[in-house]
């Protein structure tokens with residue numbers, strides 16, 4: 001098996017001195033010396049470029065879904081590049097605002113927003129409040145009745161479309177906890193109610209059919225349903241949510257943000273849709289911008305069965321293989337162009353057999369203990385879904401750009417592990 005495919009690496013990855021992987025002019029082996037492992041390395045210009053593509057495609061309706069990867073530096077970057085920020089909790093809103101994102105640039109989501117999350121959204125005047133159900137209509141109406149300003153609102157609808165993705169991340173079907181169902185009339189009832197009440201400044205409908213969706217046609221199908229549903233109300237905006245898939249392993253291909261937008265726009269034109277399109281990409285902005293670097297600590301060969309390669313991270317920094325059975329590639333940053341003939345399973349250091357990072361990986365034959373091993377396309381839902389399981393300390397995150405490495409999230413310390421404990 002040949003070297004890791006180029007298109008799975010960050011845009012500014014290149015073959016550096018001695019065959020090392022260099023990202024934006026930074027030798028990854030040097031980064032490990034400076035920052036340790038496990039380490040998330042993001043190509044900053046790649047992130048910025050993806051944000052610019054989203055803004056070019058959707059203008060003021062381009063929203064970064066911060067759940068994919070959020071820290072102060074990322075929120076500021078997406079904001080600087082002109083994206084609004086989708087927040088799913090008060091915590092995400094807090095981080096975004098702490099980075100200087102004004103409340104009016106936030107799009108607030110959640111199928112069960114708490115009282116304080118709603119109060120905050122209303123008091124601060126967030127950009128759009130995405131209302132998810134009848135209980136929330138009641139709650140917002142009450143809170144506005146107490147003297148708060150009427151929020152600019154999207155109503156989230158479930159269009160009844162199969163996104164052809166993993167069950168856990170499919171959200172557009174009728175049997176979903178999210179949104180007002182179109183098929184049974186709930187969505188129409190919700191729109192009527194929002195239009196009649198002075199508590200809502202209804203701007204449009206929102207749908208999100210799922211995540212890691214490869215077929216642009218699935219989005220077009222959803223748009224057809226949602227646009228058909230919304231047309232009689234003449235609302236000015238329509239959000240298609242996020243969900244654009246990315247390639248994780250050799251042989252996968254996904255539409256670019258521009259291609260996704262073009263498909264949506266063609267579909268909108270053919271439907272005669274007047275409303276301005278909004279979209280909320282998360283994964284497509286950040287996933288392939290990053291690689292995770294680990295150190296190999298143990299190699300266990302079971303002759304005739306398998307070779308296990310154990311690294312110093314695992315399901316606490318990337319739970320996706322365990323949760324969704326997601327596939328990843330692996331390679332050695334010290335020999336980026338080398339063939340990878342050796343079949344291995346890359347595992348973490350957690351105390352369970354399910355702690356797998358790469359089920360069927362390939363590495364160069366001279367892999368040895370002490371090597372730095374990388375997994376590409378780990379920029380989305382790795383750091384953000386990470387945990388302290390087994391009291392692991394969350395990894396550091398660096399942004400690299402023009403030969404400079406900037407620490408944007410410091411590695412957790414032992415003290416962090418007991419910071420909230422009382423005795």
Ligand code: LLP
Pocket residue numbers: 065067068086109169208210211212241242243244280281282283284320324380381385
């Ligand atoms: N908008 C809404 C309302 C969403 O619920 C999501 C993702 C997005 C936008 C962004 O979707 P993206 O473009 O990133 O696919 N943890 C899973 C993905 C869960 C996505 C949840 N919602 C994973 O690792 O695959």
